[in-house]
Amino acid sequence: MKKLLLPFTFLLIINSCFGQKPRARDLGVPFIGTPGKLNSITDVAGVEVGYSTIIEGKGENTIGKGPIRTGVTAIFPRGKVKKFSPVYANWYSLNGNGEMTGTTWVTESGFLETPIMITNTNSVGVVRDAVLKWYVDTDWYSGEDWWYTYPVVAETYDGFLNDIYGFHIKEKHVLEAIDNASTGKIAEGNVGGGTGMMCLGFKGGTGTASRMVKIKDSTYTLGVLVQSNFGAKKNLTIAGVPVGRELRDTLNYVNNAPPKSRRKEGDGSIIVVVATDAPLLSHQLKRITQRVPLGIALVGGYGSNGSGDIFIAFSTANENAFSRDEITVIETLPNDHMTPLFEATAQAVEEAIINAMIAAETMEGINKNKAHAIPHDLLINVLKNCNKMN
Numbered sequence: 001m002k003k004l005l006l007p008f009t010f011l012l013i014i015n016s017c018f019g020q021k022p023r024a025r026d027l028g029v030p031f032i033g034t035p036g037k038l039n040s041i042t043d044v045a046g047v048e049v050g051y052s053t054i055i056e057g058k059g060e061n062t063i064g065k066g067p068i069r070t071g072v073t074a075i076f077p078r079g080k081v082k083k084f085s086p087v088y089a090n091w092y093s094l095n096g097n098g099e100m101t102g103t104t105w106v107t108e109s110g111f112l113e114t115p116i117m118i119t120n121t122n123s124v125g126v127v128r129d130a131v132l133k134w135y136v137d138t139d140w141y142s143g144e145d146w147w148y149t150y151p152v153v154a155e156t157y158d159g160f161l162n163d164i165y166g167f168h169i170k171e172k173h174v175l176e177a178i179d180n181a182s183t184g185k186i187a188e189g190n191v192g193g194g195t196g197m198m199c200l201g202f203k204g205g206t207g208t209a210s211r212m213v214k215i216k217d218s219t220y221t222l223g224v225l226v227q228s229n230f231g232a233k234k235n236l237t238i239a240g241v242p243v244g245r246e247l248r249d250t251l252n253y254v255n256n257a258p259p260k261s262r263r264k265e266g267d268g269s270i271i272v273v274v275a276t277d278a279p280l281l282s283h284q285l286k287r288i289t290q291r292v293p294l295g296i297a298l299v300g301g302y303g304s305n306g307s308g309d310i311f312i313a314f315s316t317a318n319e320n321a322f323s324r325d326e327i328t329v330i331e332t333l334p335n336d337h338m339t340p341l342f343e344a345t346a347q348a349v350e351e352a353i354i355n356a357m358i359a360a361e362t363m364e365g366i367n368k369n370k371a372h373a374i375p376h377d378l379l380i381n382v383l384k385n386c387n388k389m390n
Contacts, residue, residue: 021189021359024351027376028389029358030239033347036210039355041075041223042183043210044275046316048076049225050181051192051206052173061163061366069162069365072127072169073118073192073206074177075225075273077314084141086111086322089314090282092289094296098269098308099124102150110282111322112314114151115178118193118227118271121157123169128153130174154310156229156269158196161365186225189359194227196365198268199357200300201233201244202251202374207356211344213278215337220278222341224295224348228356230307232266235300238354241386243379244300251372267306270296272349274313278341279331281315288313291342295349313345 025031025039036043051073057066077087089112091103101124106112119127131151135141158164177192186208194205210223233252236244272292280288292311293303303309318330357374364370383389
């Protein structure tokens with residue numbers, strides 16, 4: 001029986017009717033690996049994601065007034081209901097021109113004790129403070145007397161489009177992202193912390209993908225969420241095709257940079273969160289994060305000097321592993337069986353980045369600076385000309 005292939009325009013109509021933006025696979029972009037049901041980080045059972053998105057104003061930048069193009073993303077490894085339920089975790093930086101708070105204790109302790117928050121560069125502090133207050137207000141530690149905690153908050157820079165020195169992220173936006181966190185299908189593109197981001201010469205933002213991995217008699221899920229804001233158009237590669245070179249004269253950024261900006265082509269950052277239900281310990285999750293750059297390289301990322309490329313991975317297995325007082329019993333996957341998860345990491349990162357770009361819409365921000373969405377029709381033509389699509 002032949003598989004029915006829907007034309008691109010018809011897929012767009014279907015997606016529009018259901019309020020969904022097209023994804024890379026909807027366009028026919030080929031990827032390696034088997035995705036989960038949603039092809040999302042939320043394919044990992046229990047993971048919840050929420051957003052707060054702020055898009056206000058237009059025209060010249062007036063510091064403190066806008067235009068505003070920013071937001072907050074919240075990721076809960078085991079959801080909000082379980083409250084304090086640490087997961088094994090670790091992190092890695094390809095290039096450290098960026099920030100992810102709380103990571104020294106993640107490495108030292110081996111556990112992630114908090115949700116992961118992502119926002120813009122200048123709002124890390126307010127997000128961290130708001131999360132701390134939320135812990136107190138909701139009794140995150142379930143009545144226990146915890147006298148220290150280190151929220152994990154990461155960032156990328158949206159100052160080309162956003163009034164970043166207006167400090168528009170407030171406590172209410174952090175709480176909105178937390179309150180909106182849920183399982184199931186999540187939005188991509190110009191949402192949450194990814195609202196004002198750019199990627200590889202086009203509009204970027206938030207993207208996600210997942211892979212199913214069979215190891216012996218068990219099937220595991222690995223999911224990825226990216227806040228993608230890095231890279232130069234000349235390096236953009238999709239399905240092995242140098243798409244950026246083919247589209248080098250297409251829809252370039254407006255040349256006027258924000259006031260006092262030193263932004264160079266290729267500057268920016270990418271935050272990557274990897275979740276899995278495979279029983280991995282902290283040192284093994286470090287190995288997972290070290291494979292994230294392979295997926296970034298597949299799309300044309302080189303870890304430029306002005307880019308903050310920071311990644312964190314956690315495992316939702318071994319739910320009762322954490323204890324301050326008791327000896328616990330855990331399961332762990334042998335190192336010799338980890339290669340399929342390494343491959344899944346690179347594959348999911350690659351697809352999540354492209355999903356962010358495909359879902360993103362053209363955005364004009366401060367001073368009429370404009371980041372154009374990658375043109376779907378031209379992308380399809382390039383891939384067809386290179387025999388990557390039928």
